[in-house]
Amino acid sequence: MRRALIGLITLGSALLALWFGGGFDWLAREALAGQREFQSALGQTINALRRGDTGSLVAIIAVCFAYGFFHAVGPGHGKVLIASYGVGRQVALPRLMGIALVSSLGQAVTALVVVYGSLWLLGWGRQDLQVFADVTLSRISALMLGLIGVWLIWRGVRHLRGAGVSHHDHHDHHDHDHSHCDHVHLSSASQIAGATSARETAAMIAAIAIRPCTGALLLLLLTWQFGLVLAGVLGVFAMALGTASVVLVVALLAGGAARSLLVSASDGKVAGVILPLVELGAGLVIVLAAWVAFSLIRPL
């Protein structure tokens, strides 16, 4: 089992190294080409719909899914955050994948609310809308992520300070004999891991979902302008599922890494130090990512 996990993390690291390291050139080129191709296909499909070809409703779903997929292979869409969070807090795989899926779909819902809310209630045009999404919502999202990062750092520090007394801590929960050293550390490791609360999950989802992706906004606006509301709504959800499929893979890799981290840490004698350190590191990564995201927001 442990061997399989180590295999998984090695594979994951290799894939990520390919993704962000040497093989990135190839992947970036493919992703860009795919994005270009499907953006054009999307335009052509909308043209067909405008000409009254209702069969294109299926086509738009397929094209949007592909568009979302290729878009998400590029940077952004919460991959860094979900992976850092997953590894840092050793989040259980189903929960992490749930976060990935729900936050992607949440981005679609936000896009719908923002576009239709502002069109109907406020009578905004594309410019106002883009300023609102690209500046205001991006800032809120970055701030929320920064807070989550700070929360992880705070937890890490607290656990580090508690590490010295982890044996003592352990006594409160288990009354086994002391010869099972592994057991001692396993329980202290899962103690740290087990505390992923529903509130924390919700905060993570909200922070990612509040910032809709520009592609979704543009599609909704365009389809609204041409009276193709249904196509726009279906398309945006298909796009979100395409995005989610990429984020899910990242969550899977991060979840595998987190799992093997938990297992190997439990075997060792330093779990009480390593896990809080990882948590701290993940918190730092998220704070930095949030800070960079915030500073990159360009007032239009």
Add this chain to the structure above:
Amino acid sequence: MRYFALPVMLFASPALAHPHIFIESTLELRLDDKSQLTDVHVIWTYDAFYTLMLLGDLGLDPDGDGVLTANEQAALLTAESTWDPKYEGDTYGIADRQPVKLGPPRDFAVSLQDGKITSSHLRPLVEPLPMAGQTVSWKSYDPFYYAAFTLSGGAVVKGSDACTVTYVAPDLNAAYVRLDGLLYGPEGAGLTEGEFPPVGADFADEARVTCAAR
């Protein structure tokens, strides 16, 4: 410590605004009879999605038949030829390590074909550039990479047959590494907060035009 490497690697991915507009570009380089480069004729074809965005914003082609009336054509031409004063024009040439100075655009033309807008204009050089024995590097790019250009129509030399063109694809890996440096490293110290580094050039195709000495 594989575990620690993971977040670090993930973080190496830049927080880049992905391109949302795709443009196919052709640069026609016009030489006079003294082998001096005088004008660059710039031809851009917008992707079908961006085309629809423009048409939607301008309220053109409401019937969706893909054909513009004369009035609609004129409205599109006006929109395309109205440049923001800060807009540099996305056409960049470098000769002897110096930027080639281009004058204001003129001779705009637009058309809509197969659901894609083609928009062209002429950029006269501020001073004619003698091309004999000279190499000039040309790129089409949006500095902020909101639009991604491909030099798919290439650079075409008109008025001389003594020139050759070679193409250099962007090193995307290096481009991302440089972007990371700008975002997180000391090189980026000069950037003010909220400023996205102008990295478009790193992601652009390059056409190197070399003309034989006479």
